[in-house]
Amino acid sequence: MAARRNPRDRSFDVVLYGATGFVGRQTVAYFARHAKGLRWALAGRSHDKLAALREASGAKGAGLVVADAADAEALDALAADARVVLSSAGPFARYGSALVAACARHGTHYCDITGETPWVRDMIDRHHAEAARNGARIVPCCGFDSVPSDLGAWLAASTLAREHGEACVSVKACFSLRGGLNGGTLASLINILDSGERKRLADPFLLNPAPPKGIDPRRHADPVAPHRDADFKAWVGPFFMGPINTRVARRSAALLSGRGKERIYAPDYHYQEYLRFGGGVAAGLIAAGMSVGMAVGQGALRFKPARWVAEALGPPPGQGPSERTMDRGSFRCELVGVGEKGAVVRGRIAGRGDPGNRATTIFVCESALALARDADTLPGGAGYGGVLTPASALGDVLARRLAAAGMTIEPLA
Numbered sequence: 001m002a003a004r005r006n007p008r009d010r011s012f013d014v015v016l017y018g019a020t021g022f023v024g025r026q027t028v029a030y031f032a033r034h035a036k037g038l039r040w041a042l043a044g045r046s047h048d049k050l051a052a053l054r055e056a057s058g059a060k061g062a063g064l065v066v067a068d069a070a071d072a073e074a075l076d077a078l079a080a081d082a083r084v085v086l087s088s089a090g091p092f093a094r095y096g097s098a099l100v101a102a103c104a105r106h107g108t109h110y111c112d113i114t115g116e117t118p119w120v121r122d123m124i125d126r127h128h129a130e131a132a133r134n135g136a137r138i139v140p141c142c143g144f145d146s147v148p149s150d151l152g153a154w155l156a157a158s159t160l161a162r163e164h165g166e167a168c169v170s171v172k173a174c175f176s177l178r179g180g181l182n183g184g185t186l187a188s189l190i191n192i193l194d195s196g197e198r199k200r201l202a203d204p205f206l207l208n209p210a211p212p213k214g215i216d217p218r219r220h221a222d223p224v225a226p227h228r229d230a231d232f233k234a235w236v237g238p239f240f241m242g243p244i245n246t247r248v249a250r251r252s253a254a255l256l257s258g259r260g261k262e263r264i265y266a267p268d269y270h271y272q273e274y275l276r277f278g279g280g281v282a283a284g285l286i287a288a289g290m291s292v293g294m295a296v297g298q299g300a301l302r303f304k305p306a307r308w309v310a311e312a313l314g315p316p317p318g319q320g321p322s323e324r325t326m327d328r329g330s331f332r333c334e335l336v337g338v339g340e341k342g343a344v345v346r347g348r349i350a351g352r353g354d355p356g357n358r359a360t361t362i363f364v365c366e367s368a369l370a371l372a373r374d375a376d377t378l379p380g381g382a383g384y385g386g387v388l389t390p391a392s393a394l395g396d397v398l399a400r401r402l403a404a405a406g407m408t409i410e411p412l413a
């Protein structure tokens with residue numbers, strides 16, 4: 001194992017691991033445009049693929065680092081020589097663990113685009129204490145899952161505290177989106193289901209530092225039926241990414257409640273999110289149909305043959321939506337936060353382009369750039385570390401970066 005080096009003496013400011021994947025290639029293109037003045041590198045398991053990608057993406061000044069996910073020594077050397085690692089090599093439960101271990105050991109900041117909450121739980125259990133000791137900000141879930149939910153919920157709650165002097169009792173989010181599916185995302189979903197993680201996936205507080213005391217978990221269970229929501233003036237129903245995003249937002253509330261003097265969250269803080277269907281009777285019927293369809297689909301995927309069919313019909317790893325589909329995509333996350341004395345704050349995070357690719361690339365690249373360029377102004381102060389969340393690790397620094405990158409972020413702290 002390499003010795004731990006001062007971050008100032010490392011060869012690279014940012015290393016993009018999984019650079020040759022469908023999202024990875026988009027992170028390389030983003031860095032080629034936005035990382036001026038930074039020393040950065042493309043990393044993955046194949047030198048030839050990395051060299052061809054560097055040539056094709058106009059990233060001539062970038063370095064190359066070869067490290068297979070199964071080669072712990074090569075990953076250790078990679079983490080020892082980088083200040084920040086951005087990983088898009090998934091399924092993360094398959095390719096991500098040794099890299100996180102190396103980053104925690106070397107005090108190397110890390111962000112990724114996983115949505116695999118059981119794997120994130122494992123990383124917390126194995127590495128939170130060491131990363132906290134070494135000042136490594138390990139930040140999973142910096143893609144579409146879960147930046148809009150996590151950052152949006154925190155922005156709503158912190159605005160209530162700052163502008164109304166009230167701790168937040170609840171935030172609700174409501175999503176509208178249009179986009180496509182990546183082969184890597186499908187592979188990650190199938191990998192979770194193959195690993196028999198259903199029980200952990202269903203735990204509403206899976207990512208909390210410790211199970212919360214005196215709180216009825218049923219009040220925080222994932223919604224299964226649609227309802228007409230007065231705040232959003234629309235029919236809303238279960239959102240397929242809610243079981244990921246809500247766990248991340250709840251971890252943020254728990255981590256931030258123990259940090260600093262400001263009281264942002266009430267003890268029985270509640271976060272929930274939904275998919276928006278629209279205002280009319282037809283929208284209500286569609287919401288009911290989709291909710292039943294989602295339940296049936298999830299039930300069917302418990303059985304291996306259904307997963308084989310999904311794998312055969314979906315895109316393979318390395319592939320994803322067409323350029324046209326990605327360009328025509330969009331997302332919008334509306335938020336309503338309520339304070340303990342009844343103050344209400346409304347917010348919105350929205351962006352153009354396929355959420356799983358265009359928006360995810362901006363979210364995770366700006367997270368890595370925040371870790372690399374804004375280390376001195378990040379929330380928690382110098383030396384703060386652990387297995388964190390986008391809101392607790394990056395907070396308003398990330399929010400301002402996303403706004404500067406063209407996203408709608410309201411309210412902006």
Ligand SMILES: NC(=O)c1ccc[n+]([C@@H]2O[C@H](COP(=O)([O-])OP(=O)(O)OC[C@H]3O[C@@H](n4cnc5c(N)ncnc54)[C@H](OP(=O)(O)O)[C@@H]3O)[C@@H](O)[C@H]2O)c1
Nearest residue numbers: 018020021022023069089090143144145182184185317318
């Ligand atoms: N948060 C979000 O909103 C969001 C959006 C999209 C995707 N994702 C997640 O991001 C991950 C990647 O998605 P994707 O569509 O980009 O997948 P992908 O195209 O299949 O890319 C997978 C990457 O992993 C690399 N890899 C595979 N085996 C490896 C090994 N043994 N050692 C090192 N690297 C290895 C691949 O390298 P090779 O090129 O050499 O095969 C490739 O770079 C998935 O887990 C997906 O669920 C999240």
